[in-house]
Structure formats: structure tokens, C-alpha cells
Amino acid sequence: MAKLDSEYSSSSSSSLLVLLLLSLGSLHNVLGGQVIKVDVGLILDKDTIVGKMTKTCMDMALEDFYATNHNFTTRLVLHPRDSKTDVVEAAYAAIDLLKNVRVQAILGPQSSTQAEFVINIGNKTQVPVISLATSPFLSPKENPYFIRAAPIASAQIGAVVSIIKTFSWRQIVLIYEDNSYGSGILPHLIDALLPINTQVRYQSVISLSATDDYILGELYKLQTIQTRVFVVHMLLPLASRLFLKVKEVGMMRQGYVWIITDAITSLLDSMDPTHIEAMQGVIGVKTYVPRSKELDEFRKRWRKRFIQENPDIEHECELNIYGLWAYSSVKALAMATEKAQISKPKFWKPNTNGENWTDLDVIGASEMGPMLLQSIRNMRFNDLSGEFNLVDGELQSSTFQIVNVIGKRDWEVGFWTPKYGISKHLMPDKDSYTTNKDDLIKPIIWPGESYVVPKGWEMTAMENRLRVGVPVGNAFYGFIKVEKHPQTNDVIAIGFCVDVFKEVMDHLLPYAIQYEFIPFVSPGSNITISYDELVYQIALDKFDVVVGDVTIKTNRSKFVDFTMPFTESGVAMIVPIKDDESKNAWIFMKPLTMDMWLIILALFIFIGFVVWVLEHRVNKEFRGPPLQQVGMIFWFSFSTLVFAHTEKVVNNLSRFIVVVWVFVVLVVTSSYTASLTSMLTVQKLQPTITNINDLIKSGDYVGYPEGSYIGELLKSMGFDPSKVRAVQAFNEALSKGSTNGGVAAIVDEIPYLRLFLSKYCSKYVMVGPTHNSVGFGFAFAKGSPLVPDVSRGILSLKEGEKMNEIIAKWFSKDKGCIDQNDIRVTFGSLTVKSFKGLFLIIGVSSLFAFIVFISNFLYENKTILASNCSIRQKVAMMVSSFDKRKDGSSDRCKKPIAVDEGMAISTIATTAICGDKQ
Structure with missing residues (x-):
């Protein structure tokens, strides 16, 4: 033990000796006149946790930096001023520092609203302003003397949107404070949500001066909205008050989702335990800080000094990323000052009449400011916060942590990077961008201590029943029929569409939904005349959803959202069947x-x-x-x-x-x-017409259902408007025919035609499809979170056997009918x-x-062809050879029977046909 004490004493003595020598060297430089003092203004909120933390970190940064760089000829001297969390005080402090202290640069302020005024002053006086302000409305490109020493707030949007995409939430509510910092994130968030089909359903703006009663009223308003996913973007003081009221009104329970941004998440260690308790289950994103031995040692030194300087702090605080950025920004300014070789401060003043001068005119413009700005705008070095990389005056950041507030602290559940998305590790074993739940380190514990992922939406107390609009008086009762109970007068809806809707809502959704059917009749009538008018009632907030044989159309989708179709698509025509072709005598x-x-x-x-x-x-x-x-x-x-x-x-x-x-x-x-x-x-069975173009050319009348859009469709396809008839009774119109006041064909959507053919398949046949359509779907309010869940339910229903049972129930064919799929429309x-x-x-x-035969024949009779006989005699001899006849004459060139030598060629052909005349 004595030996250890001796070694420790020796080591301590050596360290003290080195520090003493460094101090003496620095003192020698100062006494010798070699060190140039550079005055730097520091504007911060001294009474806030972030302000106190920033002041301690900056003081330690100067001490650490010049302890290792004692040979520098410049020394930064900080002149702190208290902005008192007020914009005017911050602006006054900046003018005071420039006018009376003649500072060469300004550090701070930390608030974006305060920084906006100070930055304008810096632009006017050409004095660099190095601030931790993160508002996207403040840009170094538009403010050349602004250096952002913290990543822009919009950099975290990718991480927030990835969380939303991971759990497939289709709507969110954004809660932000009423200033440039709060609203600056809004356009970036909306743009990032568009590719994942998520909407900002509501924006709740809360002022810094809002009372507790106002916050309560705003939360009660949010409870009436179906959306249960809330993204909170505000600074810590207002966020602390907000979450206390959130828990008070019961919105921190199962089914709710709360996502907080970096400005809150990074300061969770500095929050009061009561506030942390009100945030159990909250998800947050914050800038990732790599762990290192140097950082751990600095944390210990900082904690000890912070407690000494702030003995009145009621609860323990931990060093956060804002303190580390402040620490690095001072180092960056010190290096830039040395690089620019800053000399004595000098401000040049404009040549104007002194009677109209303002305070800024009196100050003038710094001559060293442009040189200092160029030295610091693109600076890069490794520090306690990791890589401190300034690019065109803005700090870069690309890695974020995803944390879950549980107990007294936030627990790491994943990482997010622009290249890989959500992952368990900083360097994951994947090559593409993904956002899967399996990519998280561990499951998230949601509000209410639930492991069940909230659906992000629920029926509110004011909307405990879904208002379902249904058409009345539909001619095709197989799809939907609306009646009233004779005793209770309750609305009863039956039919194929209703059964599909009930099956999805009652059995295929992951949550229970109550609904009621409400019939709709057109004004001045007792039936539904126009389906466009019916669907538009959703936009008028009369219905939440419309169920029926409603076709998905472009003009309707402008004010409602459709689910995926639950029927087959297409437009076809039905025509009468010809007599049996087998009766034709010439078949x-x-x-x-x-x-x-x-x-x-x-x-x-x-x-x-x-x-x-x-x-x-x-x-x-x-x-x-x-x-x-x-x-x-x-x-x-x-x-x-x-x-x-x-x-x-x-x-x-x-x-x-x-x-x-x-x-x-x-x-x-x-x-x-x-x-x-x-x-x-x-x-x-053969159709009378097999092509719709033949129907147009023939000039026959064509029918369509009364009140349907098919009429306009037929006219757009080239039909004479005078030849298009609206009909109600398909069978009667087709039986009469085009020449007797009826029609030659009926054009309608395939589901209607199949229902009609289930009764009349022996008389008519379907030809087509002749035009594409999407099919029938359920119409919901624009942006309704029910649409994706119901669509998935429809897909699941169509893949199972239940859909076939529903079809068989309402569209079962007569036993005497022939399956239309077995009918051949045409036989070529x-x-x-x-x-x-x-x-x-x-x-x-x-x-x-x-050709082979002729060649052989000519070859066998080549001696005849080579003789000196006349052509007539050669032909006769070849004919004789063809017929294999010999007359025994010794005269080689005996004259043939044919006497006309000019007919020699025709003679052999005639002989060949007639053959032996014996």
C-alpha cells in the first residue's frame, strides 16, 4: 500500500509540474506581449438548464483548448450576457457587446427566435454569429454571417417518418410551439409523409405564453379527433407543461402514440422526475453521440464543476448533446481565430450624416469579420460529440438514436441513418433502406405499459357509431336492399355488398367498430337517383362511409377515398342468343x-x-x-x-x-x-352481336341502366346519342328488339350483368368486356385511417372461401341455366x-x-431427241415410247399420224391423255 501511495504521489507531482510549466509558458507569452486577446460575446439564458450547461461547457472548452495549444498567439475572452429568454433582451445584448465591447464574434443565442434578430445584426455589422439555433427558417445561405453549430431541425425528419412508416400509421397530429422554430419543421414533415401516404390530420399550435387552461382545452379538442398518433416539436419548457396535462386528461394510455423530436429527447436527462413520469411510453429521436473514454472523463469533470457553479439546482442534470456542441463551437472559433490571425478590433463606419445614425451605424462593420467567417465556415475535426463537421456554415449530422421513455430514463431501441433506415446497429448487415419492426433492437413499450402496437386511430366518444350511407330503390336487390323493420322502424340493409362490409368490419379488422345504416334518398324522390350525389354526402360530413354497388370512379375519388374493389371489374354487354345453328341445312x-x-x-x-x-x-x-x-x-x-x-x-x-x-x-x-x-x-348458343363496333355500325338501339354513367360512356365510344336508351327492365327491352321499341344489346358493368344472367342465361349471353372499370368499392371520408385496414380485410376475404359463400348466397344460378363460362361466343x-x-x-x-419422272423420261429417250428426224416425228416417237408401243417398222423416221408439224408439242400432250386407242 505504501508503494502504491508513493507511485501515486510521484505521478501527481509530475502532472502538477507539467501544468505549472505550461502555465509559466503561457504567462511568459502574455507578459511578453505575444498573445492577442479576442473579445467574443456570449448570449444565453442564464436561468435555464441549457443556459447554465452551455456556460460551463464553454468555459471548460477554453481551458482545455489552450492547455493543449499554449503556443497560440490568440486567446478568446468570453463576455457573457443574459437574454432572459426574451427576443428584445437578446437583441439589446448583441448591440451592447458590439458597441461597448467591440466583440469580433458572438456565441449564441440558443433560441431560434432570439437568434433571428441577432443574426440580422451580425449580417449588418459583418460579425459572425455562432448559434445552436436549429430552425429551418434560419439559413446560412441567406444569412452569410450565421454559423449553425447544431444540425438543422429538419435533419431528423427522416427518422420520425421512418417510425411512422414502420408501424403503418396513415394520419398524425403535429403539435408545435407558435414561433419560427416550431413551424419551421412543418413543410419538411408534410413533404416527407407524402411518399408513405400519411397525412397531417391536424396541426395544434401552442404559444409559449399559453395558460394551462388553454393547453387543456386544446387537448380536449384533440380527443375528439380519431387520430391517435401525435408528433410533438417544441422546446423543453413548453413540452414539460404539455405532457403534464396530457397525462392529466388521460391521453397517455393504451392506444395513443407520442413521438418527440430532438429538442425534447436530448434534454430528457435534465427534466424533473415528475415530468419524466408523465411521459412513459413516449418514442423520441435524438442525435447519436459515440461513446469514448475521453467523453466519460469529461462528463465526470463537468458534473463536478456544474454542481459547484449551480448549487441551487433542485434535481440532478446530465450533460447532453447541446452542451457538447457548445463545447465544440468554442474550439472551432478558437481555431478559426488563430487561422485568420485576428488583430486588434477595428470597425469602419459609413460616410453619412451623423445626425441620422442608428446604433448599428455607430458600430459600423468589422474589418476582421469576413476573414474570420471564411476560416470557420468549413471546419472539420473530431471532438467529444464525434465528428464536428461544418459545411458552408452548417453542422452536418446523419445518425439518430430512437429511444423509448421507460422509468426514469430513455432506453435505446434502434438507430436511423439515411442509407440504411432503421437498424439495430450503426453498420448493419444489409444493403438497402428498410423500416421494419424487426430492425429494432427490442420491442417498444407503448403508453399504458402495452406491448401491442397502437393502430393509430380509434372511434372517439363523439363518434361512437360509424355513419354508413346506403342507396334506396336499387333495381338489383342482390347487391343491396334497404328496408325498415315493421315494429322497431330500424333500418335493415341486406345484399351482397352489405354482407361483404359486415364480414370485413366484424371479423377482419383488428379492432371493433360500431356502425349504423342510414338510407339516402335524392331530394324530391323516394329513391337514390344519383350515386355521385350519394358519395358526395361524405364530403358534406353526412356519412362516414357509403356501402353499396358504388363504382370506383376518378371524379368520385376527388372528394372520397375508396377501398380496393371487392367485385370483378369491367364493362360488358348482353345480347340475345340466336337459334340453334345445327338446324342450318348447310352447316x-x-x-x-x-x-x-x-x-x-x-x-x-x-x-x-x-x-x-x-x-x-x-x-x-x-x-x-x-x-x-x-x-x-x-x-x-x-x-x-x-x-x-x-x-x-x-x-x-x-x-x-x-x-x-x-x-x-x-x-x-x-x-x-x-x-x-x-x-x-x-x-x-350464339350471340346475335359479337362486337360492340358492329353494334355502332348497324345503327341499332343500345340500352344502359337508368341513372348510370354508362350512358355517357357509350356516347364517348362513338354511339349516336339518339340510339342510346335508358332502360329499367333488361329482359323486356331485349325481348322487344331494336325495331320494336327495345334494344339490341344492354351495356352495363359485369357484376350487374352476371346477376341478370343468373336468371336469364338461357336467353342471353354476355359479350366482352368492352371497357375497363375498377369495380365496386366502399367510399370513406378523405384521409380516413380505416381505408387501408378495410382494404386489407377485403383482400383477405377474397383470398378465402368466405367470399365464395357470400357469392353463392346472393348469385346462385338456376339449376336449368347453363354456365356462361361454357358458352363459346364465336366459332371461326x-x-x-x-x-x-x-x-x-x-x-x-x-x-x-x-420433275424427277420427266427427267428420267427425257433421259431414256435422248437417242430420239438426238436423231435427224423432224420435230413431228420426234414427238410421235416419244409418245410411242411413253405408251410403250412398237409397230415393227424399219424406217426410223416413219411419219406419225399427226400431219401438222406445228402441232407437235400438243400431240404428245393429247396422246398422254388419251393413251392407247386400241
Whole structure:
């Protein structure tokens, strides 16, 4: 133990000796006249926690800086002034420092409202103002002599919005203090919320001078709003009062969400324990400060000195980020002063009549101010707060902590960075920006000590029932029908739309919603004439939601928000069905087009001729009288259809042609049989009209439901307005027809048409769709937080079996009806394009065989062609050779029967056709 004491004494003596030498060196420099004193003004609120903390940190910063930089030729001398939390006092303090002390720079004030006036004075006198003011309305670009030594308040917007996105809240209420600091964040927050489809439902502005009764009244007003997510952006004094009243009125309970910004979160350690107790479950964001050994040692020294300088502090305070920024800003100013080589203060004054001079004119403009400004505007160094990086006069910050107020302190639950979003670590193992609950370090404990994520919205006491508007007098009762109970007179709504709505609201939402149906009738009528008028009642605050067969349309979405559609989309038409096509006597001709028939006939003749040419020389069955041989050509090719020809082919080329031809005939006959079978069996129902363009060209009347937007749609599609009729009874109008006061077709949305066809599917068929539409949806008030939850419920319902049960309940088909999905609207005849490949194969094969045969034939008779006989004699001899006849004459060039030498070529062709005349 003695040895340790000896070592400790020795170490302490060495440290004291070093400090003494440094002090003597500094004293020598001062006595020698080498040190230049630079006067710096310090404006702060001495009676506030932040003001006291800032003063202690700045004094320690000067001591620490010059203890390690004793060779600097400049020394900052602080001249503190108390702004007394007043704008006028802050401005007066700045003028006093400039006029009487001739300061070269001003540190502070800490409040944005005070800083605004002081910065204007600094711009006028060219004296840099280094302040912790964070209001976005104060910009170094617009105020060249303003140095922001704290990150701008809008830098934390990304972290706040990420929290909102993580939990899918669609509406928030912003509470801020009534000054430039409070309102400065508003435009940035609104812009950042747009990409995540979240709205600022209400803005609550509270003045610094607001009484407790005013705050209570404002909170009672907020209770009447459905939104339960509140973002609070104000300074600590007002925030402390606010949260005491929040707890008092019962708004710090389960279901509520409170998010606080950096100005409050960073000072939680300095708050009274009573105020902390009123904030249990609050989420906050604050600038991240990296931990270090130097920071820990500084905290210990600062705490000891702070208590000594402020013995009257009622509760223990901890050093926060504002104190660290103040500490670094003094260091930055000291380094900039040394770099600029500041000399004695000198202010030049304008050449004006002294009688009209103001205090600022008397002060003049600092000659050293521009040099000092350039030295400090872009400064970067590592300090206790991490990296202190000034870029164009503004401190940069990119990493924020997400904390949860639990017990007597705030607990870290995650980090946020612009690159990675929310994460558990500063350097996460991911490459993209994410905002998932799984990215948090641990689950958040919400107000009311609940681990259940608040939905962000709830029915208020004044709105305990959802007002559901429903149409009256709808012709399609399968969708919705409204009646009144005969005894209780209560409104009873039934139908497909009502069942879907009830299933979603009662079983698929994560919370309970009470609602009541309210019928709507158009003025001067007992039914709902216009659905546009019905939906507009939501904008008039008559209904909270409209349920029914309401189509999602662009003009309606301007004043309401629709859920996702719960029915299929599209506009189609229904037309009468023709008589059974199988009764047509010429139906056997319909499977093939006329071109197809003609080409097949031509192929029969061509194939028969080619086979006859190939077989005539070597096959006696292909000889005989001319008429018999012509008949043989047709018989052989046509008999291939039924594979009934008895003639045998002996030539290999003929066999090749016959094989290919049989394959072609097999494919064509199979296709013909299949097409004819379909026409005689499946295609028993055919629409009278298959295309809406044909309906326009024919000039027939077309119908649409009375009061529907389909009428305007038809006119925009090119229909003559005089040919468009509004009808109520679809069956009656279609039965009459276009020429008898009815219509040729009905155009409507697919859900209506399917309901109609469930009763009349044997008489009509649906053709289309002819136009795209979104479908039916539920309409809610603009910005209603129910919309995403109900949409998710509809999606879940459509993916399950319950939706099929609801459809079967209201739209079950008559047993005698044929499923419309099984009806083939059109059957096209088989065309040449479908078989051009086959035809090409048989054509090329036949021509190939024919060319080979002719080549062989000419080769065998080349001696005749080389003789000196006349052309007439050569032809006769080749014909003789083709028919394989010899007359035994020794005259090589015996004259043939043909006497006209000019007809030689036609003679061989005639002989080839007529063959042997014996």
C-alpha cells in the first residue's frame, strides 16, 4: 500500500509540474506581449438548464483548448450576457457587446427566435454569429454571417417518418410551439409523409405564453379527433407543461402514440422526475453521440464543476448533446481565430450624416469579420460529440438514436441513418433502406405499459357509431336492399355488398367498430337517383362511409377515398342468343372457308393427275379410254378420303406422293370432323352481336341502366346519342328488339350483368368486356385511417372461401341455366392459314416427283431427241415410247399420224391423255 501511495504521489507531482510549466509558458507569452486577446460575446439564458450547461461547457472548452495549444498567439475572452429568454433582451445584448465591447464574434443565442434578430445584426455589422439555433427558417445561405453549430431541425425528419412508416400509421397530429422554430419543421414533415401516404390530420399550435387552461382545452379538442398518433416539436419548457396535462386528461394510455423530436429527447436527462413520469411510453429521436473514454472523463469533470457553479439546482442534470456542441463551437472559433490571425478590433463606419445614425451605424462593420467567417465556415475535426463537421456554415449530422421513455430514463431501441433506415446497429448487415419492426433492437413499450402496437386511430366518444350511407330503390336487390323493420322502424340493409362490409368490419379488422345504416334518398324522390350525389354526402360530413354497388370512379375519388374493389371489374354487354345453328341445312359447309374448299378441290385434281402421269407407263390399271382415265384421276384422289381406292400403285414416286397425300387428307378430315362436331354439339348458343363496333355500325338501339354513367360512356365510344336508351327492365327491352321499341344489346358493368344472367342465361349471353372499370368499392371520408385496414380485410376475404359463400348466397344460378363460362361466343371456320404448311409439303413433294419422272423420261429417250428426224416425228416417237408401243417398222423416221408439224408439242400432250386407242 505504501508503494502504491508513493507511485501515486510521484505521478501527481509530475502532472502538477507539467501544468505549472505550461502555465509559466503561457504567462511568459502574455507578459511578453505575444498573445492577442479576442473579445467574443456570449448570449444565453442564464436561468435555464441549457443556459447554465452551455456556460460551463464553454468555459471548460477554453481551458482545455489552450492547455493543449499554449503556443497560440490568440486567446478568446468570453463576455457573457443574459437574454432572459426574451427576443428584445437578446437583441439589446448583441448591440451592447458590439458597441461597448467591440466583440469580433458572438456565441449564441440558443433560441431560434432570439437568434433571428441577432443574426440580422451580425449580417449588418459583418460579425459572425455562432448559434445552436436549429430552425429551418434560419439559413446560412441567406444569412452569410450565421454559423449553425447544431444540425438543422429538419435533419431528423427522416427518422420520425421512418417510425411512422414502420408501424403503418396513415394520419398524425403535429403539435408545435407558435414561433419560427416550431413551424419551421412543418413543410419538411408534410413533404416527407407524402411518399408513405400519411397525412397531417391536424396541426395544434401552442404559444409559449399559453395558460394551462388553454393547453387543456386544446387537448380536449384533440380527443375528439380519431387520430391517435401525435408528433410533438417544441422546446423543453413548453413540452414539460404539455405532457403534464396530457397525462392529466388521460391521453397517455393504451392506444395513443407520442413521438418527440430532438429538442425534447436530448434534454430528457435534465427534466424533473415528475415530468419524466408523465411521459412513459413516449418514442423520441435524438442525435447519436459515440461513446469514448475521453467523453466519460469529461462528463465526470463537468458534473463536478456544474454542481459547484449551480448549487441551487433542485434535481440532478446530465450533460447532453447541446452542451457538447457548445463545447465544440468554442474550439472551432478558437481555431478559426488563430487561422485568420485576428488583430486588434477595428470597425469602419459609413460616410453619412451623423445626425441620422442608428446604433448599428455607430458600430459600423468589422474589418476582421469576413476573414474570420471564411476560416470557420468549413471546419472539420473530431471532438467529444464525434465528428464536428461544418459545411458552408452548417453542422452536418446523419445518425439518430430512437429511444423509448421507460422509468426514469430513455432506453435505446434502434438507430436511423439515411442509407440504411432503421437498424439495430450503426453498420448493419444489409444493403438497402428498410423500416421494419424487426430492425429494432427490442420491442417498444407503448403508453399504458402495452406491448401491442397502437393502430393509430380509434372511434372517439363523439363518434361512437360509424355513419354508413346506403342507396334506396336499387333495381338489383342482390347487391343491396334497404328496408325498415315493421315494429322497431330500424333500418335493415341486406345484399351482397352489405354482407361483404359486415364480414370485413366484424371479423377482419383488428379492432371493433360500431356502425349504423342510414338510407339516402335524392331530394324530391323516394329513391337514390344519383350515386355521385350519394358519395358526395361524405364530403358534406353526412356519412362516414357509403356501402353499396358504388363504382370506383376518378371524379368520385376527388372528394372520397375508396377501398380496393371487392367485385370483378369491367364493362360488358348482353345480347340475345340466336337459334340453334345445327338446324342450318348447310352447316356441313361452315367448318371450312370457301378458299379452303377450293384449294382442297384443286389439290384433289392435281394429286390425281400427278399419280396418273407417274403410273400410266407402268400400270395397266391407269390405262384405257380417255373418259375412263379422266375418271381415274378424280376417283383415285377422292377415294383417298376414305382409303377405299382399289388401284395399286407400282411406281416408287407414286407411292411417295400417296403417303404424303394420305397424311394431309388425314389431318384435314380430322380437323373438319372436330369443327363440325363442335358446331353440332357445343355451339348451341350464339350471340346475335359479337362486337360492340358492329353494334355502332348497324345503327341499332343500345340500352344502359337508368341513372348510370354508362350512358355517357357509350356516347364517348362513338354511339349516336339518339340510339342510346335508358332502360329499367333488361329482359323486356331485349325481348322487344331494336325495331320494336327495345334494344339490341344492354351495356352495363359485369357484376350487374352476371346477376341478370343468373336468371336469364338461357336467353342471353354476355359479350366482352368492352371497357375497363375498377369495380365496386366502399367510399370513406378523405384521409380516413380505416381505408387501408378495410382494404386489407377485403383482400383477405377474397383470398378465402368466405367470399365464395357470400357469392353463392346472393348469385346462385338456376339449376336449368347453363354456365356462361361454357358458352363459346364465336366459332371461326378453318382457314387456309391453318394448313398452309401441309399444303406446301404436298405441293413441293408432288412437283418434286413430277420433275424427277420427266427427267428420267427425257433421259431414256435422248437417242430420239438426238436423231435427224423432224420435230413431228420426234414427238410421235416419244409418245410411242411413253405408251410403250412398237409397230415393227424399219424406217426410223416413219411419219406419225399427226400431219401438222406445228402441232407437235400438243400431240404428245393429247396422246398422254388419251393413251392407247386400241
